[in-house]
Structures are given as structure tokens and as C-alpha cells.
Amino acid sequence: MAVPAEEPRTPGGPGSPEASGKPGRTRLIRGPGMLLVWLYGVMVVGAVSRSAVQIATEFDKAPLAYSLSAVAGLVYGFITYSLVRGGERARRAALVCCAAELAGVLIVGTWTLADPSAFPDATVWSDYGMGYLFIPVLLPITAMFWLRGSRAVTS
Amino acid sequence: MLDALTVATAVAALALAAWCGWAAYRDQPTKDWHFIGMAVVTLLTLVQLVVGIVQLARGEKPEQGTTIFVSYLIGAFACVPAAGFMSLAERTRWGSITVAAGGVVLAVLQVRLYDIWGG
Numbered sequence: 001m002a003v004p005a006e007e008p009r010t011p012g013g014p015g016s017p018e019a020s021g022k023p024g025r026t027r028l029i030r031g032p033g034m035l036l037v038w039l040y041g042v043m044v045v046g047a048v049s050r051s052a053v054q055i056a057t058e059f060d061k062a063p064l065a066y067s068l069s070a071v072a073g074l075v076y077g078f079i080t081y082s083l084v085r086g087g088e089r090a091r092r093a094a095l096v097c098c099a100a101e102l103a104g105v106l107i108v109g110t111w112t113l114a115d116p117s118a119f120p121d122a123t124v125w126s127d128y129g130m131g132y133l134f135i136p137v138l139l140p141i142t143a144m145f146w147l148r149g150s151r152a153v154t155s
Numbered sequence: 156m157l158d159a160l161t162v163a164t165a166v167a168a169l170a171l172a173a174w175c176g177w178a179a180y181r182d183q184p185t186k187d188w189h190f191i192g193m194a195v196v197t198l199l200t201l202v203q204l205v206v207g208i209v210q211l212a213r214g215e216k217p218e219q220g221t222t223i224f225v226s227y228l229i230g231a232f233a234c235v236p237a238a239g240f241m242s243l244a245e246r247t248r249w250g251s252i253t254v255a256a257g258g259v260v261l262a263v264l265q266v267r268l269y270d271i272w273g274g
Contacts, residue, residue, distance in 0.1 A: 034245040038238055038253045042260055049226055057222075133263070 025087035028094070028150055033083060036143050039135060040080040046132065047073035047124045054121070062121035068108060072124045072136075075101050079143070088151075095147045102140040105129055109137070157206050158269070164199040164231075165265035171196050171235070172258025175242075179251035185242040193239045193254065196261070200232040203268075218273025227271060231264045 029037050051069035059066060075097055082094035109128035112119050122131055129136030171192050175185060207228045211217075217224035238257025242250030 029245070031245070031247060031249045034241055034249050035253050035256060038241055038256055041237070042234075045230060049230075053222055053226070057220075 025085070026091065026150060028083045028086045028091060028147070032142075032146050033150070036139070036146060037080060037083050039139055040076055040083065040143075043124075043132070043135065043139070044073060044076045044080055047076055050124070062119060065119045065121050065123040065126070068104075068123045068125060072101075072104065075104070091147055091150060095144060098140040098143045098147065102137070102144075105137045105140070157203075160199070160203055160206060161265050161269050164196070164203055165262045167196045167199055168235070168258045168261035168265065170258075172255045172262070175251045175255040175258065179248040179255060182248045184246040184248065184250050185239070185254055189242075189251070189254065190239060193235050196235050196258070197232070200235070200261070204228045204232050217271050219271045224268070224271050227264055227268050231261060231268065234261045234264065 027033075047069055051066050051073055054062075054066045055070065079094050079097045079101070082090040082097070105125045105128055108123060108125035112123070112126040119126060124132065125136055128134060171189075174192060175189055178185065178189065207224065211221060211225075235254070235257050238254045242254045244250075245253065
């Protein structure tokens, strides 16, 4: 294969030591996981850079909206890191964060519709992520299915 | 911005997405020809980056701010190569789908770039 750098991450079976001495981690970025990492990576860049620019230049205009975008960026960053790192603990952590993300999208999405005056400017999660092709609401659901399935394959 | 170039890049990105989507549909990983396609699209975004910077240097101002404009130019340039490297690490249909998603993201970035420059 053309990817020797990825080899040490493949599960080495129960108890078999890796070259580095660490126990084998479950790879979470096989197959559909790779697509998830890509989409989460895009959302990290989108949310973090957007909130960084807005907080740096016009924070007073809509502090709540920009802070929420920054939080969303952090959550996306953590999920991306967990997916790339792999392993059972990362899988569980990512699952929890995806649930938190989904809750965030639903709460903020409803909030922006119910009380638009609290949001003079849009967040990443406004209107359930409509400005981002609804990826923010579709992604955690897909990711949770994928992460649940990964356990069945590896255990 | 050079509108013709923005449209050309968006169309090329969507064509790349359709091509890699077709490969995924046929259960194939990305092949050499796909990487040549990605190189062509990346070249377009590189030209766009240079043209954008030249226009800024000439003193033209994007409607929604220079910082945002340059970030989007860099993002558009990095988008397809990043997806391409990921498809190298994932030699299945899912690598092809990742590049297809990269093409769609690039097309969206082109629409945003058009808006940011002020159409």
C-alpha cells in the first residue's frame, strides 16, 4: 500500500504490542470515517476562522452569536481530533460531543427562530445550519451512526 | 474579481465532484486520472489566488473586507489538495466520495467569493 505512515494505527489484535509499545487503537477513519473527518475538518476551518475574524473585528455587534460560533468551532475541532486519533476512549468522547453538537444545533436553531432579536448576526448554527447547507445538523447524526457501528466491527 | 475565472473554477469543481462521485458509484478509488483532474482544479484556484492578490495590490477593495476575501482565496486553494491527500490514505470508494465532497465545498466557496468581492 502507498500509505506506510498509517499502518501503526491498524488494530493489532488483542494484546499484541505495537512497534511504539502502545496498544493498538481502533482506526475510526476507515471508509465513511474519512468522509466524516473531511467534513468536520471543513467545519472546523469554517467555524473557527469565521468566529476569529468576527470576534477580533466586531465583537460588540453580536457577542452571543460570535461566542456560539467559537464554541461550535471548538466542538468540531475536538471531534475531528478524536476521529483522527482513534481508539475506544476517543470513540466514546466523539460520540458524546456529537450528541452535544446535535443538541447545540437544535437548541440554537430553535432559539434563532424563536427570538431573532438576540442574534443581530448569524452563527454557524443559526436556522439549524441553513447557511452551511444543513451540514451542521446532518453531520452529528451521520457521525453517531458511524461511531456506533465502529464498535460492533472492532470488539 | 475575474468573474469568468470564478465561474470556470466553480464549474470545474462541480465536474470533478461528479467524476469522483461516478467513481464512487462504481465502487472505485481515485485513480491517476482523477489526480490529474484535481491538479487542474487546483491550478485554477492558484491562478485565482494570484489574480485576487494582484487586484488587491492594485488598490481594489472587496466589498466585505480584505481579510475575509484572502481567507476564502486560501481556503479555496487548499480545499481540493486536502481532499486529494485524504483519498490517497483511503483507497476505497470512500476516498472518491471525499474528493467529490471537496469539489462541492469548493463550488460553494466560489459562490461566497463572488459575494465577498461584491459581484
